[in-house]
Amino acid sequence: MSEKKKFERPVIKKVQTGMTNKFGTRTEFDPITHIDKVPVKELIEKHGSPLYVVSEQTIRSTYQDLYRAFSTRYPKVQMAWSYKTNYLDAVCRVFHQEGSWAEVVSGFEYDKALANGISGEHIIFNGPDKDEAALEKAITKKSLIHIDHFDELYSIIEIANELNITARVAIRINMDTGIFPQWTRFGFNYDNGEAWEVINRIMLQEKLELIGLHAHIGTYIMSALPYGVAASKLANLAASVEKKFGHNVKYIDLGGGFASKNTLKGAYLSGTDTCPSFDEYAEAITSALVRSEIKPEHLPMLILETGRALIDDAGYILGSVIANKRMPDGKRSMIIDVGVNFLFTSFWYEHKITPAQSFSHHTEDTIIYGPLCMNIDIIREHITLPPLKRGDHVVISRIGAYNMTQWMQFINLRPSIVMIDMDGKAHVIRENETLNTVKQNERIPEHLTDINKK
Amino acid sequence: MQIKKNIAVSDSGFVFDPTSGESYTLNTVGVEIINLLKAGLHEDEIKHKILEEYEVSASAYDKSFIDFVAMLKNYELVEYAD
Amino acid sequence: MKRKIVVAVTGLNNTDNPGPGIPVIRGIRDSQLFDVRIIGLAYENLEPGIYMHDHVDKTYQVPYPSTGSDALIKRLEYINSIENIDVLIPNFDAELYTFMKSSKKLLQMGIHTFLPTLEQFEERHKANLVEFGQKYEIDVPFSTSIFSEADIYSLPNSFSYPVMVKGKFYDAYIAYNAEQVKMHFNKISSKWGVPIIIQEFIKGTEVNVVALGDGTGQTIGAVPMRKQYITDKGKAWGGITLDDAKMLELTRKTIKATKWRGGMELELIKTNENRYYLLEINPRIPAWVYLAVGAGQNHPEALVRLALGEKVEPYSDYEVGKMFVRYSYDLICNIGEFEKLSTTGEL
Structure with a gap:
C-alpha cells in the first residue's frame, strides 16, 4: 500500500482586498524544529510543556559580540551582569565565566551573586532599596555602591564611620538625553546641578571614596545617540572632579537599556530591522568618552550593565496547542499552554511565535490565548499562522529577559527550565514546581486542620 | 448540505462567489473536500475518502471538518436542500 | 540605440491618494536613453498599477515592510533570479527604512538603489524636524x-x-x-x-518642491509647484510650476547642507509675510513628479542613471506655468487576473 499523504486541516480564507495576504508573511514562518540542534519535540517529550529553554551558545556569542564592539573602540571595558534580568544561577555563571561582574539591586540579589562566587569588589549595588544590613555587608566587602538618594548617602556615611571602613561609592545620575520618558525618579539630576552638589558632599567625606559615575537612561532605547549624550555628560562631571579635587574616578557606568530585536507593540517596522547594533551603541558611547575633557592617561574604565540585549535572544519558551476555536465573527483563535503569567513580556512585545513542525503556506489571521481562565490572557492579538492542531508545538523566541524572574506562579505550576550547553546537551537548570513547592511555605492554623469540624 | 451551484472552484484553490462578489483561497485538503461536496458526495463518503488518502485520525478529521463547514456557512457558500 | 534595463518599482497604488510608482514609471518610459522592462512590486492585490499592462510588464507581490527585511530579501532573491533587476525604486515612506537597511545586500544581488543614508533619513523625520531646522538654519514650525x-x-x-x-x-x-x-x-x-x-499650525499657502540630490551636495533638479486644488485627503488634484527663486534657494541649501542622496519632496508653507516654513521632507520622489518631467526635468530617469553610477549633469531650467490635472479612469480587467495574483503572487 502506498504511503498516505500528510493531512492539514482544510482551510478557506477570504481574499482580502487591500490587505496583506499570504505572500505578505509566508516566509516569516519557516518552522523552528530544533534549538541548537536539539529537536523541540524531544525537549517537550522529556521535560514537559510548556518549557523554558536557554541557549548557552547564544548567550556566549551575544556577549562576545557586545564585548568586541566596545573593546575594539575603548581600552578598558567591563560588563556587569544585570541579575534582575535573569538571575538563574546557571545563566549568571555563564556570564561570569565570560568575565562579567554582577550588578544587583537588592540584598537578595547581592547574596545570590556572592553565592555564585563573585567577590564583593566585583558587585555593583544599584537601586533605591538597600537596607542597613545590606549596606553594611556591601561596605565591608568593598562593593561598588551606587547611591540613589540623599537618605541613602547619609546612611552610608553613618555606617562607614561606625565600621571605620572606607565605602567605595558612585552616584546614579539622571539627565536629559533628548529621549522620552526621562527617568528622573532614579538618582540625582545632572541638568539642575544636583549631581554636582552630591559629588561635592561625597568628596568632603573622609570615609567615602568616589569611585565611579553611573547613569541608566531608560529601557529599550531604540537609538544610540542618547547614550552619546549621557556618556559626554558623565565625562564632563568626571573632568570637573579631576579639575576641582585632583581626583580621578575609576569608572563610568552607562547602565543598560539597549533594545533587543523584539518588535514592540504599536511599532510598524520589525524590531529585527530597527534595533541598533552593538557597534552603533559602542560608537556613540566610546567616541563621546574619547572626545571628552578627561585627560587621555586618566580615561576611566567603561562599565556596561546590559541585560535585555544580552539574554533575550538566548531564551525560548516552548508550548503546545490546547485547542482551536472559531469565534462568532469567524476569526480563528488558538489556545496554547503558555499564559501571560509565564510570558508577561507579551503585554508589550509582538512575540515571534513559530510552529515547531512543517506546514503548507496557507495561513489564517489568528488570536492566541493563554490557558488561564482570565480575559487578559492574550499572547498575540493578531498573528498569521498556518493551521495547527491540538498537541502541535510552538516556539516563542526572544523571551530570555525578565520572563524567568518576573514570572508568576498562578493557576498552574511553573515549568522546568533547561539550558542547552555548547555541545548540544540539555541540562535542567530549574526543576518544574510541584504541589509541594507551593505548599511547603504555607502554614495551617490549628483550628483549620480538620475541615469537617467548625 | 451542498455547495451553492454557482460557486466556481479552480484547480489552484481559488473560489469565486458570483452572488456576493467575494473570492477565497483554499489549501489542498480544502480544495479536495469542496470538490467532493460539489460532486454531491455525502459527508460520510467524503470522510471515508479523506481517511483513506491522508494520514489522519477520524476524530482529528471530524474536528477539522466541523470547523471547515462552519467557515463555509459563515461565508454563505453552502445551502441546504428542503 | 537605447540601453535595455530592468527597473523594479513599488508604489503602484495609483488610487485617489496615489503612490508615486506609475508617475515614476512614466518618466522612465519617456527616456530616450533606456529601453526599459518594468517590474512592479505590489503589497496589495488591488494596486491599480498591477493591472496597467502598458506601464508595468510584470508584477510580483512582496511582503509588507513590517514583516522585516529578511522576508523581503528572500522574496527579492526569487524575483531577481527570474528578472535580473538593474535598479529598484521604492516609493513608500513606510518601506524606505527596510530598503535602506537592505541596500548593500541588494547591491550584492546586482540591484542598484539610490536612497538617502540612514542618517539623512532619520534626521529629517517629522519627529526630529525642530532639531533639523536648528542645525541647518531653516524655519520650521x-x-x-x-x-x-x-x-x-x-x-x-x-x-x-x-x-x-x-x-x-x-x-x-x-x-x-x-x-x-x-x-x-x-x-x-x-x-x-x-x-x-x-x-x-502655520497659516499660509502650501507650496512644494520636487528635487533630486546626487549625494555630494549638488542639486540635480528642482521644480517648485503650488497645489491648485487639494482633495479631502490633502492631495493635489491640480498643480502648477512656479518661478520662485526663494524656494529653489531653500531647496539647494537643504540639499547642500544634508548632502541629500536621492529623490525628495519639500513641503513648505509660504506665509503672508513671505516667509517659508519647512513642514516636511519626504525622502522619496512624490506622486506629482510627472509634472517635473513635463516641465523639462526627468527626475526618474536621472535617478536611474545616478543609481547605475553614471555622472549626471544638473538640470538648469524648467518650464514655468506647466500644469497637471489629475484624473481617474476605470480599468476593465477579468477575475482571472485577480485569481492569478491571489493564488500565485505574480501577474
Whole structure:
C-alpha cells in the first residue's frame, strides 16, 4: 500500500482586498524544529510543556559580540551582569565565566551573586532599596555602591564611620538625553546641578571614596545617540572632579537599556530591522568618552550593565496547542499552554511565535490565548499562522529577559527550565514546581486542620 | 448540505462567489473536500475518502471538518436542500 | 540605440491618494536613453498599477515592510533570479527604512538603489524636524512628539489650537481642541504606531518642491509647484510650476547642507509675510513628479542613471506655468487576473 499523504486541516480564507495576504508573511514562518540542534519535540517529550529553554551558545556569542564592539573602540571595558534580568544561577555563571561582574539591586540579589562566587569588589549595588544590613555587608566587602538618594548617602556615611571602613561609592545620575520618558525618579539630576552638589558632599567625606559615575537612561532605547549624550555628560562631571579635587574616578557606568530585536507593540517596522547594533551603541558611547575633557592617561574604565540585549535572544519558551476555536465573527483563535503569567513580556512585545513542525503556506489571521481562565490572557492579538492542531508545538523566541524572574506562579505550576550547553546537551537548570513547592511555605492554623469540624 | 451551484472552484484553490462578489483561497485538503461536496458526495463518503488518502485520525478529521463547514456557512457558500 | 534595463518599482497604488510608482514609471518610459522592462512590486492585490499592462510588464507581490527585511530579501532573491533587476525604486515612506537597511545586500544581488543614508533619513523625520531646522538654519514650525493619549493633556503651553496631528509615516489632520487631537491620535497610532507629532499650525499657502540630490551636495533638479486644488485627503488634484527663486534657494541649501542622496519632496508653507516654513521632507520622489518631467526635468530617469553610477549633469531650467490635472479612469480587467495574483503572487 502506498504511503498516505500528510493531512492539514482544510482551510478557506477570504481574499482580502487591500490587505496583506499570504505572500505578505509566508516566509516569516519557516518552522523552528530544533534549538541548537536539539529537536523541540524531544525537549517537550522529556521535560514537559510548556518549557523554558536557554541557549548557552547564544548567550556566549551575544556577549562576545557586545564585548568586541566596545573593546575594539575603548581600552578598558567591563560588563556587569544585570541579575534582575535573569538571575538563574546557571545563566549568571555563564556570564561570569565570560568575565562579567554582577550588578544587583537588592540584598537578595547581592547574596545570590556572592553565592555564585563573585567577590564583593566585583558587585555593583544599584537601586533605591538597600537596607542597613545590606549596606553594611556591601561596605565591608568593598562593593561598588551606587547611591540613589540623599537618605541613602547619609546612611552610608553613618555606617562607614561606625565600621571605620572606607565605602567605595558612585552616584546614579539622571539627565536629559533628548529621549522620552526621562527617568528622573532614579538618582540625582545632572541638568539642575544636583549631581554636582552630591559629588561635592561625597568628596568632603573622609570615609567615602568616589569611585565611579553611573547613569541608566531608560529601557529599550531604540537609538544610540542618547547614550552619546549621557556618556559626554558623565565625562564632563568626571573632568570637573579631576579639575576641582585632583581626583580621578575609576569608572563610568552607562547602565543598560539597549533594545533587543523584539518588535514592540504599536511599532510598524520589525524590531529585527530597527534595533541598533552593538557597534552603533559602542560608537556613540566610546567616541563621546574619547572626545571628552578627561585627560587621555586618566580615561576611566567603561562599565556596561546590559541585560535585555544580552539574554533575550538566548531564551525560548516552548508550548503546545490546547485547542482551536472559531469565534462568532469567524476569526480563528488558538489556545496554547503558555499564559501571560509565564510570558508577561507579551503585554508589550509582538512575540515571534513559530510552529515547531512543517506546514503548507496557507495561513489564517489568528488570536492566541493563554490557558488561564482570565480575559487578559492574550499572547498575540493578531498573528498569521498556518493551521495547527491540538498537541502541535510552538516556539516563542526572544523571551530570555525578565520572563524567568518576573514570572508568576498562578493557576498552574511553573515549568522546568533547561539550558542547552555548547555541545548540544540539555541540562535542567530549574526543576518544574510541584504541589509541594507551593505548599511547603504555607502554614495551617490549628483550628483549620480538620475541615469537617467548625 | 451542498455547495451553492454557482460557486466556481479552480484547480489552484481559488473560489469565486458570483452572488456576493467575494473570492477565497483554499489549501489542498480544502480544495479536495469542496470538490467532493460539489460532486454531491455525502459527508460520510467524503470522510471515508479523506481517511483513506491522508494520514489522519477520524476524530482529528471530524474536528477539522466541523470547523471547515462552519467557515463555509459563515461565508454563505453552502445551502441546504428542503 | 537605447540601453535595455530592468527597473523594479513599488508604489503602484495609483488610487485617489496615489503612490508615486506609475508617475515614476512614466518618466522612465519617456527616456530616450533606456529601453526599459518594468517590474512592479505590489503589497496589495488591488494596486491599480498591477493591472496597467502598458506601464508595468510584470508584477510580483512582496511582503509588507513590517514583516522585516529578511522576508523581503528572500522574496527579492526569487524575483531577481527570474528578472535580473538593474535598479529598484521604492516609493513608500513606510518601506524606505527596510530598503535602506537592505541596500548593500541588494547591491550584492546586482540591484542598484539610490536612497538617502540612514542618517539623512532619520534626521529629517517629522519627529526630529525642530532639531533639523536648528542645525541647518531653516524655519520650521514648532513641534513635539507624543507617545500616549495622556501626553495630550501635558502638551507644552506654547501650543495654541489649532494644531496639526501627524503620523510618523503618513496622515496629517488639523485639530481644534484636545478632544480632536485624541481622536486623531488614536486613528493614526492604530495604523502607523507612535510617536504622533503635534505641530504648530502655520497659516499660509502650501507650496512644494520636487528635487533630486546626487549625494555630494549638488542639486540635480528642482521644480517648485503650488497645489491648485487639494482633495479631502490633502492631495493635489491640480498643480502648477512656479518661478520662485526663494524656494529653489531653500531647496539647494537643504540639499547642500544634508548632502541629500536621492529623490525628495519639500513641503513648505509660504506665509503672508513671505516667509517659508519647512513642514516636511519626504525622502522619496512624490506622486506629482510627472509634472517635473513635463516641465523639462526627468527626475526618474536621472535617478536611474545616478543609481547605475553614471555622472549626471544638473538640470538648469524648467518650464514655468506647466500644469497637471489629475484624473481617474476605470480599468476593465477579468477575475482571472485577480485569481492569478491571489493564488500565485505574480501577474
